[in-house]
Amino acid sequence: MKKLKCQFYxxxxxxxxWIVWKxxxxxxxxxxxxxxxxxxxxxxxxxxxxxxGEFLYVNMLKEKHLYIMHDIQRIAKELGFKLxxxxxxxxxxxxxxxxxxxxAVDNGRGKEFLDVVFSARWELGMDxxxxxxxxxxxxxxxxxxxxxxxxxxxxxxxxxxxxxxFEGYKNGVFGVPFFILGNSKFWGIERIIPFIRKWNSIxxxxxxxxxxxxxxxxxxxxxxxxxxxxxCG
Numbered sequence: 001m002k003k004l005k006c007q008f009y010x011x012x013x014x015x016x017x018w019i020v021w022k023x024x025x026x027x028x029x030x031x032x033x034x035x036x037x038x039x040x041x042x043x044x045x046x047x048x049x050x051x052x053g054e055f056l057y058v059n060m061l062k063e064k065h066l067y068i069m070h071d072i073q074r075i076a077k078e079l080g081f082k083l084x085x086x087x088x089x090x091x092x093x094x095x096x097x098x099x100x101x102x103x104a105v106d107n108g109r110g111k112e113f114l115d116v117v118f119s120a121r122w123e124l125g126m127d128x129x130x131x132x133x134x135x136x137x138x139x140x141x142x143x144x145x146x147x148x149x150x151x152x153x154x155x156x157x158x159x160x161x162x163x164x165x166f167e168g169y170k171n172g173v174f175g176v177p178f179f180i181l182g183n184s185k186f187w188g189i190e191r192i193i194p195f196i197r198k199w200n201s202i203x204x205x206x207x208x209x210x211x212x213x214x215x216x217x218x219x220x221x222x223x224x225x226x227x228x229x230x231x232c233g
Contacts, residue, residue, distance in 0.1 A: 004181055005033075005180060005181070006029055006032045006033065006180070006181050006182075006199075007033045007034075007035055007171070007179065007180040008020075008032055008033070008035070008179055009035050009036075009037045009177065009178040009179075010034065010035070010114075010177055011036065011038050011094070011098070011176045012036075012097055012098065012117050012118065012121055012128055013039075013094055014176045014177065015068065015072040016068075016072070016176065016177055016189055017118075017176045017177045018118045018122040019072070019075055019076070019081070019189060020177040020189060020192065021114055021118055022079075022081065022118070023192065023215065023216065024192070024214065025111070025114075025115070027209050029199060029203065029207055034105075034110065034111075035164050035168065036101050036102065036161070036164060037057070037098075037165065037168050037173055037176055037178075038094040038098040038165075039055065039057065039095075040095060040162075040165060041095045043158075044158055044161065044162060047159075048162050048166060048169070053166040053169035053170070054169060055165060056172070056173065056174040056175075057174060057175060058174075069085065074217075075189070075217045078218060079215060079217055081123070082123045083122060083123065084122070084125035085122075086121050086122070086125045086127060086128075087125075087127070088127070093129050095158075096134055097117060097137075099154070100113070100134060100137070100143075100148065101113055101117070102161060102164070103143065103153075104138075104141060104143060109141045109142065112141040113137070113138075113141050116141055117137055120133070120137060134148060135148065172185065175188075177189070179191065181198050181199060181202075184198055186198075189217065193211065193216070196209050196211060196214075
């Protein structure tokens with residue numbers, strides 16, 4: 001198979017990204033690049049703008065937020081997923097936890113970090129932006145939690161993070177969960193099946209993903225041309 005760009009953009013902030021991760025974690029293509037997308041701090045946003053990029057996500061209306069809460073409750077109940085909504089502050093710092101994901105990837109613990117952070121946020125209701133909790137989550141996957149106190153560490157991963165945000169900007173990532181396969185883009189839970197079918201149409205046989213092995217919510221089976229995208233953005 002000709003190697004095509006295969007990417008999954010996520011945010012720990014998004015309940016839809018959590019659902020997609022739980023559904024596809026064990027069937028993702030080996031070559032997929034899992035890329036964080038988050039609301040950057042002001043200084044990080046300036047660095048992003050200096051590169052000619054911007055963060056494309058637009059904060060949602062209260063009514064849409066309430067709709068998403070009910071939507072996620074329906075999906076979680078149907079799939080039998082434990083759900084506990086976290087309570088976020090208006091000035092929540094989403095950056096540190098996502099930079100820690102990049103740190104985890106560098107140390108071969110990326111998937112494990114995704115597991116524990118998504119679970120902590122959406123199944124336990126933990127405030128994953130709290131520094132003490134961030135340290136605890138790093139420790140749970142066997143990583144040095146003290147690194148986040150080091151300004152050099154932060155500056156190093158901030159630059160890497162700006163690169164990821166800029167790549168998302170160039171690729172038109174306006175929300176999550178967001179898949180890119182070659183020139184094809186898929187946003188939201190309803191696009192899981194189109195993404196898988198596109199993948200299966202080009203992959204080697206040993207990388208084929210059997211849809212029957214994935215317990216998709218009924219929402220993911222709706223006519224994806226007309227229904228809500230099932231994503232945050």
